[in-house]
Amino acid sequence: MKLRLKVISMNMFIIVAILLVSGIIIIRTIDNFNLYTSYQYVLSQSKFTEQYLTEYLKISEKPHVSLELNINSLEEKLRLQSGCGVEISGSDKASANEMQKNALEGKKVYLISSESPNRKLLMAFPIIVKGSVIGTVSLEYSLYQADSMKRNLQITLVILLVFALSVSLVLSYLFSYRMIKPLEKLTLTTKEYSKGNFNEIGGVKTGDEIEKLAHSFNDMGRNIKDMIDRLTDEQQKQKKFIDSVTHEIRTPLTNIIGYADLSGRVNEEEQRKKYYTYIIDESKRLLNMVNNLLDLSQLNQYEFSVTKKETDLKNVIIKAVELMRDRAGKFGIGIDYQLEDIRARVDGEKIKQVVINIIDNAIKYSEGSLVKLKLWREQGVFIEIRDNGIGIPKDDIKSITEPFYRVDKSRSRKLGGNGLGLSICMEIIDAHGGKLDIDSPEGEGTIVTISLQP
Ligand SMILES: Nc1ncnc2c1ncn2[C@@H]1O[C@H](COP(=O)(O)OP(=O)(O)OP(=O)(O)O)[C@@H](O)[C@H]1O
Ligand SMILES: [Mg+2]
Structure with a gap:
């Protein structure tokens, strides 16, 4: 069942239930009140009739004979007086109905009959003269007014129900539209999400x-x-x-x-x-x-993590140089350095690896005769490795630190290069929070500058 239909039917159900229950209670209460008023009226008329007949027959020698003789005129008089239908009968039990039989036994009884289109309030009571029951009086009071009021109330309830249902239908529809429209949007969105939009x-x-x-x-x-x-x-x-x-x-x-x-x-x-x-x-x-x-x-x-500790940077660079000096000599390259005494918080092993990679490049590719290293402090610590070789073409410099990037592919492969050295250097210096710059001014060879902020 759709949510909108659920909301509408729930509202309808609530309205029908509330109106029906409250309508039925109101109608019953009003009807009971009308019946009670009618009963009180008939009761007062019965008392009057009873009193009248007792007074009327008391003076007669033979009251039951006098009653039978004047039955019609008495009925007419009492009918006009009370506004009820009046039937006076004698003490013959055989021809008496159920109510009259009860009255002959000295009881006052009443009942509401609903046989005809309108209900009636019937009341029967005995005529007692000198202690003995000589007959009965039956009063019949039409409940037409109570019935028509009940009918009118029922019709009003039905009209009210139809009206309330129509208004509620329209309002529920509008309300549920406002409520459900965004939900429909959300549903559509989730469908789009599942498609990747x-x-x-x-x-x-x-x-x-x-x-x-x-x-x-x-x-x-x-x-x-x-x-x-x-x-x-x-x-x-x-x-x-x-x-x-x-x-x-x-x-x-x-x-x-x-x-x-x-x-x-x-x-x-x-x-x-x-x-x-x-x-x-x-x-x-x-x-x-x-x-x-x-x-x-x-x-x-390890997200390029490095283990920094107080390190003698000059010593680290000298070790790297000494490892490479023999190999450089074989290529006819000398290594020179000018290093300040600097202690800094760095990962010594990793910095050594960086220096070796850069010297290795100078040996393999520079075709120069000298590699110069410098270490100095000046708003940070700087290491410069410079060769006097052929340099690196300007267009290649920006890509040179990408993995597997090589300038002269056939030559570097011949020399055992894979294009990974500088990218590793870059990662290490990045992990130190430093910078690695490569510069190659025309005819001056290659200058690699490492700046650290230890
Ligand atoms: N000092 C230099 N002079 C001239 N070219 C250089 C110099 N240093 C690097 N290059 C060029 O930069 C390229 C990239 O260097 P990189 O160190 O990243 O890789 P590689 O040396 O070729 O390989 P690997 O270091 O993995 O052995 C080299 O192939 C070379 O062409
Ligand atoms: Mg290399």
Whole structure:
């Protein structure tokens, strides 16, 4: 059953019930009052009649004979006097009706008959002369007035019912429309939500709980939409990342399988050695990539959290330099530094990793002859790693810190680069609340500046 129909029928039911019950009670009360008044009237007339007949027959020698002789004139006189139908009968029990029999036994009885279209109040009582019952008088009083009042009240009740029902039908319809319209809007909105359309519900200005519900729906819709946007964003990032990882891992793996297969089939030792070298190089590249990926995912997992503690930054940088110095020498690159004594609250291991990655880049890509490191304090702590190589094209600088981004793809792959180093550096510095800037002024090489606010 529809809600609107429920509201309307409930209102109708309440109105019918209230009107019927109160109408019936009112009609009965008024009718009882009318009957009581009529009874009182007939009773007073019966007393008068009784008294009159007693007085009239008292003087007679043979009262019952006198009664029988004057029955008609007495009836007529009493009828005019009392306004009731009057029937006087003798003491013959055989021809008496039930009421008259009771009267002959000395009782005064009455009853309301409802046989004819109008009810009647009947009363019978004995005529007692000198202690003996010589006959009965029956009074008949028409209850026409009480009946017509009852009928009128019943008709009024029916008219009132029809009127109240019509008014209530119209009002209930209008009221339920106002109440149900916003609910219908809410239902439609939930259907739209299930299809993925999170449009706002407008125009619900009922000023009650339904308006609050509409606001809650709008809030919910906005939150779900935000959440879906965030998840979609996250999903896209993950997909891009996984796509790149899969692609990057597939290449060295294919090479390893290919060279392993070839080395089993060639006879010349020289050739086989060359393939082994390829396999080792590709395996190292794969291992390097997996290590970098692990670092990235670990940083993601812990929301790039770093464990900061009081650290001798100068010492951290020197350690990184010493680790790289031999390799740099093989490429004909010297490493120079100018470091202030600075202690700061940082994650020393992670900062070392950043410095190593940046020196590694200078060794691999700069084609220069010198890497210079500087550490100084000046409204924060700064580390600068600068080379005098070929630099990075301006268009690439903004994307260089994205995972897997490389400038010269074939060259960096040859050198074992996967484009992850700088993105890892960026994550680490971000987690420190610092900044990593890469600059490459024309003909000056590459300058990487790390600013920390420990
Ligand atoms: N000092 C530099 N001089 C010239 N080009 C550089 C320099 N540093 C980085 N690049 C360019 O930026 C790219 C991205 O560097 P990044 O460190 O992120 O990756 P990668 O070194 O190629 O790989 P990985 O660090 O994962 O081994 C490099 O491929 C290289 O093309
Ligand atoms: Mg690198």
